[in-house]
Amino acid sequence: MVELTRKQREIEKRTQEILRVAKPILVREGFHALSMDRVAAAMEYAKGTIYNHFPHKEEIVLALAIESMALRRKLFQTAAGWDAPHRVRLMAIGCACEFYTQHCSDDFAIEQWIRNVNVWDKSSTARQDLIRRCEGECMAIVSSVVHAGVASNELVLNQALTAEEFVFGFWAITFGSQILTASSPSLAAVGILDPRRAIRIHCCTLLNGYRWQPIMDTDAYLNRAEELSTSIQSEFSRVRAEHYTS
Amino acid sequence: MVELTRKQREIEKRTQEILRVAKPILVREGFHALSMDRVAAAMEYAKGTIYNHFPHKEEIVLALAIESMALRRKLFQTAAGWDAPHRVRLMAIGCACEFYTQHCSDDFAIEQWIRNVNVWDKSSTARQDLIRRCEGECMAIVSSVVHAGVASNELVLNQALTAEEFVFGFWAITFGSQILTASSPSLAAVGILDPRRAIRIHCCTLLNGYRWQPIMDTDAYLNRAEELSTSIQSEFSRVRAEHYTS
DNA sequence: TGAAAATTATGACGCCGCGTCAATAATTGA
DNA sequence: TCAATTATTGACGCGGCGTCATAATTTTCA
Incomplete structure (x- = not known):
């Protein structure tokens, strides 16, 4: 035995x-x-x-993606656990996305491979379920922040959107901008010099648009994001290091 | 001869x-x-x-993508030429994206293939340049609507964002949501039942957040979008049919 | 018009990666 | 110790890639 x-x-x-x-x-x-x-x-x-x-290399890719998504989930958890107003906690998750894309770029790249139909369809349902679960957990972390915002009256969601649909907007704009930044031929050539800054501004406007308190003007938001990004970075680095040594 | x-x-x-x-x-x-x-x-x-x-199949994919992007550009042109306030013209381009993804789904799928590094890197610079050009033209069409909005004082862009960076936000959220909808395992399972509606609401909130006139509440926007989508559809279909028969 | 030159079409070939499976080796259990 | 079980090996058949000598076709020009 x-x-x-x-x-x-x-x-x-x-x-x-x-x-x-x-x-x-x-x-x-x-x-x-x-x-x-x-x-x-x-x-x-x-x-x-x-x-x-x-059974084939596609399954290796999925296994790698599961590890990568686990790291993302840990970063999200770290960000969501930040001691700050709920709106700032959401910003922290945004910082986690930025950190992941920039400093865990291999994992970010691997996550994209599973969107390839051939890779996905060839893989076992067991691993597919793990991926789905991990994606659901990431979503749940972000949703919980939104729910907390609603519970504390910092955010009022009218019946038009559920918390998950609210999250979906930020998911889409963050994910979309990062994919475009990574893969779109020459954003700079069409006049987008600092995509990260632009997206931060859009997120600020969107949060203000939903009246998530505290309302911030663009400059205050950008400063806060920069400050937050710097102060939370060491936490992220620690999580990342732990993930890689385990 | x-x-x-x-x-x-x-x-x-x-x-x-x-x-x-x-x-x-x-x-x-x-x-x-x-x-x-x-x-x-x-x-x-x-x-x-x-x-x-x-010279290899990757080049076939790029050639197909060039055709697909040409169709997208035509749809954008049609939308941008719609006789309506500039804010509604931007909505019309959003409708063009929705139409393209839903009713030109083959072309939408092909566009994604060129984001595959192997496909892109293997292809000739001549075709790469064509792709870049087409992407630039699409961007230019959308930017021109934004510039028109600014020129008519319906939108005020402070110095924080250029028109192109403004467009980038809508590009990212639209593109991101469509990729996620097409490829993310079970959005429905995490509570996103109608992603298109959710993204329309987010776009409305974003436009309102930037104070692009006329300000619309969610219901008015959704109604207008639905109405617009219906009325512009036949134009889009015509453009699509022409594209395929040429 | 007719024959040489230039262009275009063909498919067999060598190479590589996939996934299999019969043969072999190692481990386990009694 | 030895039979049964489990794990490892790599040769094999298949199919796709991209090439290139050869054959077929078209063009040129006397």
């Missing part, structure tokens, strides 16, 4: 090794470069052994 | 045929299913002939 457990642990450990080997290949050279033969060669195992762990 | 022209036209025509054959394969079965052998077989030409037209 002890021996069995040891063996099982070895196998589990190797699964992790596979992911460690695969991640830089996927991120730096793309999906096409990630081949089972190459992973096997890099680990000095036979290809068949790799197939004992993952 | 006449003969030469005839031959050249035949070749050009065949390039189009290749795109016609490739499009449904790419859209319905994905990038992996699009193989040069298959295109050649479907057209009853030898593979080498296909390679005379496109």
Whole structure:
């Protein structure tokens, strides 16, 4: 029984090794470069052994995405736990998104791969469910902040929008801007020099538009965001470091 | 010389045929299913002939994306030409995005393929430039509406944002929500039942937040959007039909 | 018009990655 | 100790990529 457990642990450990080997290949050279033969060669195992762990490379990508999304969730939790007015806690989650995209850029890139239909459809429902769960948990963290804002009367949501639909707007604008920034050919050429600043301003306007207290003018918001971003950064870095060493 | 022209036209025509054959394969079965052998077989030409037209399949995808973006641009132009207050013209462009995503879903899907790093990086700079140009033109159409709004004093942009950065916010939220709607596992499960409606409300709030006249409350905006969407639809359909028959 | 030159079409070829599976090795249990 | 179970291996068949020598067609020009 002890021996069995040891063996099982070895196998589990190797699964992790596979992911460690695969991640830089996927991120730096793309999906096409990630081949089972190459992973096997890099680990000095036979290809068949790799197939004992993952039925195809798409499943490796999903497994990596699950890890990446777990890191995102931890950052969201850290941000949501910040001691500040609820509106500022939402801003902190925005900072978490910025941190994730900038300082966990490999994970950000991996998250995008699972939006590829081929990768998604080929994968097991078990891992798909894990992804969905993680996405739901991230959403729940943000929603809880909105609910807290409503509960404390800092935000009034009329019946037009649920808290989740409210969150969806910020999700869309943040996600959309980050994808465009990462993949749109030459934003600068069409006159968008500082997309992050522009999106911060839009989020401020949107929050003010919903009258989420305290109302802030653009300059106050940008200053607060910058200050917040700086002060919360070390927390994020710690969470990130812990995530990578576990 | 006449003969030469005839031959050249035949070749050009065949390039189009290749795109016609490739499009449904790419859209319905994905990038992996699009193989040069298959295109050649479907057209009853030898593979080498296909390679005379496109150096690899990535270039076919980019060529398809150029066509798709041209359709988007035409829809934007149609919307921007709508006879209405500038704020409503911007809404009309939003309707164009919705129409494109819903009723030109193949083209919408193709546009996303070029965000794939492998596809983009492998393609010729000539086609990349065409894409960039088309994206710039779309941006210019939307910007022109914003500039018109500013010129007519319906919108006041303080120095915090340029017109392009203003547009970027709507681009991000619209694009982001459409990508999430198309690719995010089970939005409904996390409580977002009608993403389009939610995003319309957010856009309304954002426009109101910037005080773009005429200010509309949520219900008025939703009604106006619905009405606009219906009345402009036949124009969009006409543009779409023309695009496909040319 | 007819033959040489230029252009275009063909598909077999070498290479690579996928996923399989029969054979082999290692581990377990009694 | 040895049979049963489990894990590992890598050769194999398949299919797609992109090439290129060869064949077919078209153009040029005398």
